[in-house]
Amino acid sequence: MRILSILLLLPLAAFADELRLVEQFFGQEGINNKREVYAGEMLEHYLDKPTLGESLPKGIDVSLRLLEKNLQREIYAVLLSKDGRSQDWYIYLVNDQNKWKISAVRNLALPGIFFMALQEIQSKSNRTKEEEYQYQNMLLTLQLDSELKEFLHKNIDSLNVIAVQAKTSQEKATESAKHLNLNFVGYESSSGIVDINIGGILDNSVGYLFVPTGAEVPKMSDDNYIYIESVTGNWYVYKTT
Structure with a gap:
């Protein structure tokens, strides 16, 4: 997978843990310690499921931008692109005892x-x-x-x-x-x-x-x-x- 593009104006050091976690979720190598970094529905339903990145084809460009940040949660918009086709996703992180965890991932789910x-x-x-x-x-x-x-x-x-x-x-x-x-x-x-x-x-x-x-x-x-x-x-x- 190509290098994650960070489209933020804030210092990267302030988001190092969160960005690394998001990058891992959308990366092809996935996340090994899901139990430690999942919360909510992710912890309840997706511990034994591959991450989104593990199911993506090779060569996907991943870029993200911060939508919301406070002491309790962060929300990122994630754009996945390849060969002129793109899709928007949204990933939600919560601060659980000073450790950032993924609580949900969404996109526009049309039937x-x-x-x-x-x-x-x-x-x-x-x-x-x-x-x-x-x-x-x-x-x-x-x-x-x-x-x-x-x-x-x-x-x-x-x-x-x-x-x-x-x-x-x-x-x-x-x-x-x-x-x-x-x-x-x-x-x-x-x-x-x-x-x-x-x-x-x-x-x-x-x-x-x-x-x-x-x-x-x-x-x-x-x-x-x-x-x-x-x-x-x-x-x-x-x-x-």
């Missing part, structure tokens, strides 16, 4: 039915307007974190209009969102947070959040918002499970 539907609609040479919308929506749902952030920057003016519309009419905001191949728009009156859902199936979804100044950004966790990252201004990109 097979999603990809079957995508393949079917992709094979059609003459798609209806609704089918073309569904096709573009599914493609957008599968975009990498970096591409989702780029899409937001590209369409920021339209998304700002949608966020304003959501305060008075979620139906009108959703209609506007569909012109960008997005799914639906939700509005939480108590916080003022606007949720522009891109797509997905059931709880496995992707989208953007507009979080007004003073409102609290939802917390990341391995059982709800598996990924939240600031993009620009009050805008965030998210994934759920």
Whole structure:
């Protein structure tokens, strides 16, 4: 495996143990002392399972960036790339008696039915307007974190209009969102947070959040918002499970 790319602005020494642990999990040699460095569901269900890195083909490029760090936990986004194809993963570490341990690993878990539907609609040479919308929506749902952030920057003016519309009419905001191949728009009156859902199936979804100044950004966790990252201004990109 190629050398792990560290895309951080903070001193590496402050993360030496954590980064080494993440590198081992995504490395092909795996982790020998799982019982000592696993916690939570990893300790309960994956002690006898190979690490993700052990199941990856050779030559995978692995890069990571820090999403959250405090005294209790750290969350990293991990990008796996090879031959022009990439996939985003998220790994969660907890501080257990001053020792960092892996507690969970996640990615956007879309069921097979999603990809079957995508393949079917992709094979059609003459798609209806609704089918073309569904096709573009599914493609957008599968975009990498970096591409989702780029899409937001590209369409920021339209998304700002949608966020304003959501305060008075979620139906009108959703209609506007569909012109960008997005799914639906939700509005939480108590916080003022606007949720522009891109797509997905059931709880496995992707989208953007507009979080007004003073409102609290939802917390990341391995059982709800598996990924939240600031993009620009009050805008965030998210994934759920």
